[in-house]
Amino acid sequence: MGSSMEEKVVAVIMVGGPTKGTRFRPLSLNIPKPLFPIAGQPMVHHPISACKRIPNLAQIYLVGFYEEREFALYVSAISNELKVPVRYLREDKPHGSAGGLYHFRNLIMEDSPSHIFLLNCDVCCSFPLPEMLEAHRGYGGIGTLLVIKGSPESASQFGELVADPVTNELLHYTEKPETFVSDRINCGVYVFTPEIFNAIGDVSTQRKDRATLKRVSSFEALQPATRIPTDFVRLDQDILSPLAGKKQLYTYETMDFWEQIKSPGMSLRCSGLYLSQFRLTSPQLLASGDGTSIAIVIGDVYIHPSAKVHPTAKIGPNVSISANARVGPGVRLMSCIILDDVEIMENAVVTNAIVGWKSSIGRWSRVQAEGVYNTKLGVTILGDSVSVEDEVVVTSSIVLPNKTLNVSVQDEIIL
Amino acid sequence: MKALILVGGFGTRLRPLTLSFPKPLVDFANKPMILHQIEALKAVGVDEVVLAINYQPEVMLNFLKDFETKLEIKITCSQETEPLGTAGPLALARDKLVDGSGEPFFVLNSDVISEYPLKEMLEFHKTHGGEASIMVTKVDEPSKYGVVVMEESTGKVEKFVEKPKLYVGNKINAGIYLLNPSVLDKIELRPTSIEKETFPKIAAAQGLYAMVLPGFWMDIGQPRDYITGLRLYLDSLRKKSPAKLTSGPHIVGNVLVDETAKIGEGCLIGPDVAIGPGCIVESGVRLSRCTVMRGVRIKKHACISSSIIGWHSTVGQWARIENMTILGEDVHVSDEIYSNGGVVLPHKEIKTNILKPEIVM
Secondary structure, three states, rough: OOOOOOEEEEEEEEOOOOOOOHHOOOOOOOHHHOOOEOOEEOHHHHHHHHHHOOOOEEEEEEEEEHHHHHHHHHHHHHHHHHOOOEEEOOOOOHHHHHHHHHOOHHHHHHHHOOOOEEEEEEEEEEEOHHHHHHHHHHHHOOOEEEEEEEOOOOOOOOOOEEEEOOOOEEEEEEOOOOOOOOHHHHHHEEEEOOOOHHHHHHHHHHHHHHHHOOOOOOOHHOOOOOOOOOOOOHOOOHHHHHHOOOEEEEEEEEOEEEEEEOOOOHHHHHHHHHHHHHHHHHHHHHOOOOOOOOOOOOOOOHHHHHHOOOOEEEOOOOEEOOOOOOOOOOOOEEEEEOOOOOEEEEOOOEEEEEEEOOOOOOOOOOEEEOOOOOOOOOOOOEEEEEEEEOEEEEOOOEEEEOEEEOOOOOEEEOO | OOEEEEEEEHHHHHOOHHHHHOOOHEEEEEHHHHHHHHHHHHOOOOEEEEEEOOOOOOOHHHHHHHHHHOOOOOOEEEOOOOOOOOOHHHHHHHHHOOOOOOEEEEEEEEEEOOOOOOOHHHHHHHHOOOEEEEEEEEEOOOHHHHEEEEEOOOEEEEEEEEEEOOOOOEEEEEEEEEOEEEEEEHHHOOOHHHHHHHHHHHOOOOOOOEEOOOOOOOOOOOHHHHHHHHHHHHHHHHHHHHHHOOOOOOEOOEEOOOOOOOOOOOOOOOOEEEEEOOOOEEOEEEEEEOOEOOOEEEEEOOOEEEOOOOOOOEEEOOOOEEOOOEOOOOOOOOOOOEEEOOEEOOOOOOOOOOOOOEEHH
């Protein structure tokens, strides 16, 4: 192939932490968001398996604030399954999106990688990582960002940018601008050369120097009291914005899908996106059936091998059924995620909903919503062990774990 | 003597507080709810308390070890693997409750707060000689509950009527029982209701007597009743141990302040306020009818009424919190914010006003 033994690649996936992700409640009340199942696999599994396609991948690091024990089981299982070393590193305090990478630079550089990928766990896309790496090598900069053309309305956490249409150089970068800057959005997937650590280190040092200056200008004295600690480095404001236009950073555009999984409703949408991607990349993972000995399956559906689905049920499109779930006779499931050990009884209907672990859905009951993914009650969410009794209708509502619904509810949050 | 406290389930009505701690460990008047009951039991001579639980035993057990040492009383857990109702747990804990001495044992419901006149109950039980005694309390709206129909002079119970449509009496089951060990022979190890199955059997055999609970009674399993319960509790404290309440120029009515809490200048605190350990109330703060839990900081000029502020939260300067606002653990309300009945889950920041009651996840 021609790539030398020294051209190792390391991938770092930022997974966040418990106090930051409150937008993902109630699903995140009992499970860390990165482990929530999307299209039948934990959320973080999708970027991890994408990393597996990178040639000469030496190591994957997951970096976050969760307790080590929350990831211990998953990390050892996935390392075995994919035959790639995956390790969870816990940040003791916030260092910012770039500071976190810098904090663990010694570990990351242990294998002397020539390139380092940085991904965000809650990004849903096709992760064209080998192609990005190839393009990056061609550009010769210290970093390449994955970008996508988006609508001006789509509020991106990762910022809007302007790229040179010929050289693909990153010319200008703004985080969450108030006025329209450009329709190119930063996807939150990056590849860097080890020089990025110098760039981050410089920001740290500059901050330290400024902090020790005794004479403070009257303007600076008016700045808000909370000064940023010297080792807190944000990728957007501190690295991408200043380095734009200096022939250091480049862009690679993806024409496939891209979404951020910020709210529970979005996890349903992204589950659908990944399921339709499976149709192209791994169709054997999807279910099929015509109602004779197996249930009727429409569109993209994932059914875990241990789940039991009655042949008279009709499933799909966009349905994901997890381990040991039981779907009874005459059940209709559309656009939903059914988690482990759920029991759905005869003739129930579930649409635009996420049904939490061990919940039970009664006979002829209906769990539904309008399917507007980014509004608070656009997708009905049932937490763990929620029991919906026979014939009850649950519409556009969120139900916290361990509740029993024996009357119909609509547009409600039930604690 | 032994006792069983029915702790039961998930405490979902007391969310968001019970998202951080199991219900028995949620503080009431600056003490974990269950400690009020354990102390009352210890005072009447109980040497072992069994907690009937079906949720989070690990979290409970750690705290219980603490109480065991401090109070010199034995505390054990009896864990239901399936919900056993209100009588089943007694059968499950049978071996712990029967020690061969023939002494009766207490059964308490963990959601109830009252003066716990357990000594009087013991005397009442010995006097009538029946198999079981229950405390009843007078309520204004008996149809909301199960009414206990009894002979007024002796207290002998005739029957239980669930949510009666016509008036049959105004005494309801207060959730405090004193039972002879023979009662356990009448309870099977399966989901059973003590009111619907066990007590009617004993009443039919003329063995069940009811005593009217002197003093206050409240089921504090939900926020509104928790706040009312605090008023009743502090009222009672004023009569029995007024030294425990705080007084001073900045105090109005009944106020309980932990000795490790700090209150600034120019505040007006009360009536019916409880301020927990390690709290810091800065100057110019107005607090009324509220509970401030451990480690909370209330910043200057804030005004809080009819609300519960969860552990380690902060309330910003000039903030106004009222009308059944419940802040979970570690909630931070920014300066100048207004909350009208916001119910906020743990680990949130409130940076915008909550104009009408809503749940903030």
